[in-house]
Amino acid sequence: MIRTGAALTVWFAASLAMLMAGGTALAEKPAKQYFGAAKGPAPLEARAIGSYARGCLAGAQPLPVTGQHWQAMRLSRNRNWGHPVLIAYIERLARDAAAAGDWPGLLVGDLAQPRGGPMLTGHNSHQIGLDADIWLTPMPDRVLTPTEREEISAVSVLRDGGRTMRVDPAIFTENHARLLARAASYPELARIFVNPAIKRALCNMNWTDRSWLRKIRPWGGHHYHFHVRLSCPPGMASCANQNPPPPGDGCGAELDAWFKPREKPRGPRRARPDKMMADLPRECRVVLSAGDGIEPPAPGVQGDAADVSVGGAPVPRRRPVR
Ligand SMILES: [Zn+2]
DSSP: OHHHHHHHHHHHHHHHHHHHHHHHHHHTSOHHHHHTTOOSOOSSOOEEEEETTEEEEESOEEOOSBOSSEEEOOGGGOOOEEOHHHHHHHHHHHHHHHHTTSOSOEEEOOOBOTTOSOOSSSOSSOOSSOEEEEESSOOOSSOOOHHHHHHOOOOOOBGGGGTTOOBOTTTSOHHHHHHHHHHHHSTTEEEEEEOHHHHHHHHTSOOSOOGGGGGEEEOSSOSSEEEEEEOOOTTOTTBOOOOOOOSSOSOSHHHHHTTOTTSOOOOSOOOOOOOOGGGSOTHHHHHHHTTTOOOOOOSSTTOOGGGOEETTEEOOOOOOOO
8 A cells, every 4th residue: 555655656656747748848948939820810800919019919810821012021921911001001101102103013921920929930029910012013914823922032222232222213113112112101100121222212303292201120131022011090908009200200210320331230139038928918819710720838837727818808728728
């Protein structure tokens, strides 16, 4: 009896240790592993949750991969998902720019994953369905095959691959400038990120209205594509806006700083620690598991997901299917 008891104790201790080790390992997987594995959207009311670089997306809508005036690229990434306001914005920009004769159509890069959140590769932001990358290369006059959409490369609009920090006038045309001006003109648009050389080229042009230039923000990279960022939809309490850009057209000292040789401009490519589920808004656990989603490990080894809430209301813990 004593021996059996001791054996049981050993078995129990070993099992507990394995459970804890397993639980801990699961709990410590970066959030991008879960969000990167989500294949479809969370069947919930459409909501951007959290902030651009720390959040997730409920009720995402896909950008149709081929529209009359746009085509989505890199379809294998499954990142053509956004909040409905972002999908509407892209469709409207594509239609308006084509109707004005400025741009034949948009080649659209990454929006967000089906449930938003951190990504396995690239991008710090693009997490809440309000960011999109649009190529600075016009759409060709035909429907691209899926293979072409994987393999065709965008073209840099800078000279010498960007080393001179000047746009190449043979590539960056007035049409590019008018497309950017139009993209910045819609009220829901918060910011557009472009290479400082592109911002400078826009600043140096004659515009009757320069107010939209405030929303054109210089950033590293961004000479193959520009990045549009929409404001949180009005009244969406779960969504955190950024501060608006500084007043003015942003064509002065702030922009000049990017061109000073010894001053290393801030770039988006710093190594950042992976975000864990605990770093994201708690509702992102619900977004991940809703419908046929992924059940993230409960917080802590002995944790319980019962305190996860949607808009303050407690949500019962999902039980495994038996
Ligand atoms: Zn981007």
